[in-house]
Amino acid sequence: MVTATEYGYNSKIEGDVVVSRADAVINWIRSHSVWPMPMGLACCAIELMAAGGSRFDISRFGMEVMRFSPRQSDCMIVAGTVTYKMAPAVRRIYDQMAEPKWVVAMGACASTGGMYRSYAVLQGVDRIVPVDVYVSGCPPRPEALLDAMITLQNKIRRERSTARLISSNR
Amino acid sequence: MSDELLTTLMERRTFLSARPSADHPAVNCPASHLVAFLRDLRDAEGFEMLLDVTAVDWAESRRPRFTCVYHLFDLERSRYLRVASDCHEDANPTMPSVAGLWATADWHERETYDMFGIRFEGHPDLRRILMWDGYPYYPLRKDFPLAGEETDLPGADVAEHTDARVSAAPMAGGPFVSGTSGGPMSEREPRAKDESWTENAPKPKKPDPTKESS
Ligand code: SF4
Numbered sequence A: 001m002v003t004a005t006e007y008g009y010n011s012k013i014e015g016d017v018v019v020s021r022a023d024a025v026i027n028w029i030r031s032h033s034v035w036p037m038p039m040g041l042a043c044c045a046i047e048l049m050a051a052g053g054s055r056f057d058i059s060r061f062g063m064e065v066m067r068f069s070p071r072q073s074d075c076m077i078v079a080g081t082v083t084y085k086m087a088p089a090v091r092r093i094y095d096q097m098a099e100p101k102w103v104v105a106m107g108a109c110a111s112t113g114g115m116y117r118s119y120a121v122l123q124g125v126d127r128i129v130p131v132d133v134y135v136s137g138c139p140p141r142p143e144a145l146l147d148a149m150i151t152l153q154n155k156i157r158r159e160r161s162t163a164r165l166i167s168s169n170r
Numbered sequence B: 001m002s003d004e005l006l007t008t009l010m011e012r013r014t015f016l017s018a019r020p021s022a023d024h025p026a027v028n029c030p031a032s033h034l035v036a037f038l039r040d041l042r043d044a045e046g047f048e049m050l051l052d053v054t055a056v057d058w059a060e061s062r063r064p065r066f067t068c069v070y071h072l073f074d075l076e077r078s079r080y081l082r083v084a085s086d087c088h089e090d091a092n093p094t095m096p097s098v099a100g101l102w103a104t105a106d107w108h109e110r111e112t113y114d115m116f117g118i119r120f121e122g123h124p125d126l127r128r129i130l131m132w133d134g135y136p137y138y139p140l141r142k143d144f145p146l147a148g149e150e151t152d153l154p155g156a157d158v159a160e161h162t163d164a165r166v167s168a169a170p171m172a173g174g175p176f177v178s179g180t181s182g183g184p185m186s187e188r189e190p191r192a193k194d195e196s197w198t199e200n201a202p203k204p205k206k207p208d209p210t211k212e213s214s
Helices: A022-031 A044-052 A087-096 A107-112 A142-157 A161-166 B002-011 B031-043 B105-116 B156-162
Strands: A036-040 A075-079 A102-106 A133-135 B026-028 B049-057 B066-074 B079-086 B094-096 B119-121
Touching: A022 A142, A022 A161, A036 A044, A036 A087, A044 A075, A044 A102, A044 A107, A044 A142, A075 A087, A075 A107, A075 A142, A087 B156, A102 A107, A102 A142, A107 A133, A133 A142, B002 B026, B031 B066, B031 B079, B031 B094, B049 B105, B105 B119
Parallel strands: A036 A075, A075 A102, A102 A133, B026 B079, B094 B119
Antiparallel strands: B049 B066, B066 B079
């Protein structure tokens, strides 16, 4: 009596297989290996460091690999006050990051200029780079940053990555 | 002790005059004698340390408009001395540089130049230090608004592909300050001084006090 067909899937040879959509797989991988580019410019960077420490432990989300090289990072976390003098440097580093890339504006300063209503401070980093998630607070608690990163993960999961891979025009 | 110091200093130097001061002894010194006087203070009077160089903008209408201020410290006897010197010109203020006497004066004078536009003559490398090269204003002058003035973003390539400019910050009735009355500062929430306007609702005109309201 034949119990398994010769033509079907043979798990003894091929191993276990899960069938899914390409988008789901790509996004699953991307959302769990978001390597941050820590653009720590002021006091918010201290909270960013706390988020990297063992107490808040950003590595639970696959994000502990803070990369100071824009070539190796996926998500720029702008943590701090962006002065006009610094703004071109922030944009150039963003330009040097490889696609796909995201930006989190951490804290009041990066989001809006914060309390620095001043001649020297860029009034929101979204004037020079496209921001995906804004975090309120001055400074935001590390939990707030983690919440933002989870929001970013959810956002990444909804992306149409295959279409983006295939078409050059996105 | 401070009177004693001033008397000894001014005894032999007729160009000095005493300067009213709430804390440390202070003297006025004309710009033409400044470098020689400061060298004297450093070498002969024991004021070896230059703590700060800054300036005051008294207002556009005042003459002289700018005054440079030098804070000196005597390490051995723990004495402070403040030396003030008026800039001759008001439109293009200048002051002789003391970077040759104290290395620290180099950056202090660059900062003063950056913020007030006072040119220090004889400075080895007078460039802006806080604002970027090519910034057209001097932010600590009295006629410069806190919110800033519109100008180009530094980095022409970035400015071009982001379309970003340096623009006046939205003040929304600010600056935000805690008032001067009503309990300790820790309990006073900072408030905009004039909350009657925002960026969307224009600032109401002040009623003209010369006209009678009918
Ligand atoms: S938002 Fe607050 S804590 Fe963060 S950089 Fe600005 S001033 Fe500092």
